[in-house]
Amino acid sequence: MEGAGYTRWIQIRTRVENDAVVIEVEDNGVGMDEATRQRLFEPFFTTKDADRGTGLGLSIIYAIVRNHDGESDVESEQGVGTTFRVMLPTFRDR
Numbered sequence: 001m002e003g004a005g006y007t008r009w010i011q012i013r014t015r016v017e018n019d020a021v022v023i024e025v026e027d028n029g030v031g032m033d034e035a036t037r038q039r040l041f042e043p044f045f046t047t048k049d050a051d052r053g054t055g056l057g058l059s060i061i062y063a064i065v066r067n068h069d070g071e072s073d074v075e076s077e078q079g080v081g082t083t084f085r086v087m088l089p090t091f092r093d094r
Contacts, residue, residue: 020070020087028081037076061086 013024032040032047039045041062046055065072069089076082 016090017087019090021090023086023088024083026081026083031078031080031082032076033078037074040074041072 009028011024011026013022013026015022036047041058042055043059044055045059046053048055062072065086065088071087073085073087074082075085
């Protein structure tokens with residue numbers, strides 16, 4: 001995806017929505033297919049070479065978010081990019 005006129009970017013957005021803090025990280029990278037997206041949060045699943053990662057990062061994030069009563073989601077389209085979204089409750093009633 002690199003070439004003349006192509007600039008990689010990442011956007012990070014935060015907001016409060018329905019008593020939750022929403023954190024979004026969006027990029028314009030290569031995106032991923034549906035099969036990859038379905039396995040994304042599995043421990044040890046990776047699309048990287050063996051010397052570049054263990055496949056634990058996203059599964060750890062998923063566990064931390066769930067342990068804090070949050071939710072996570074990912075939208076991705078090949079050739080367009082990916083958006084990761086984490087929603088954490090604000091616990092205003094506590």
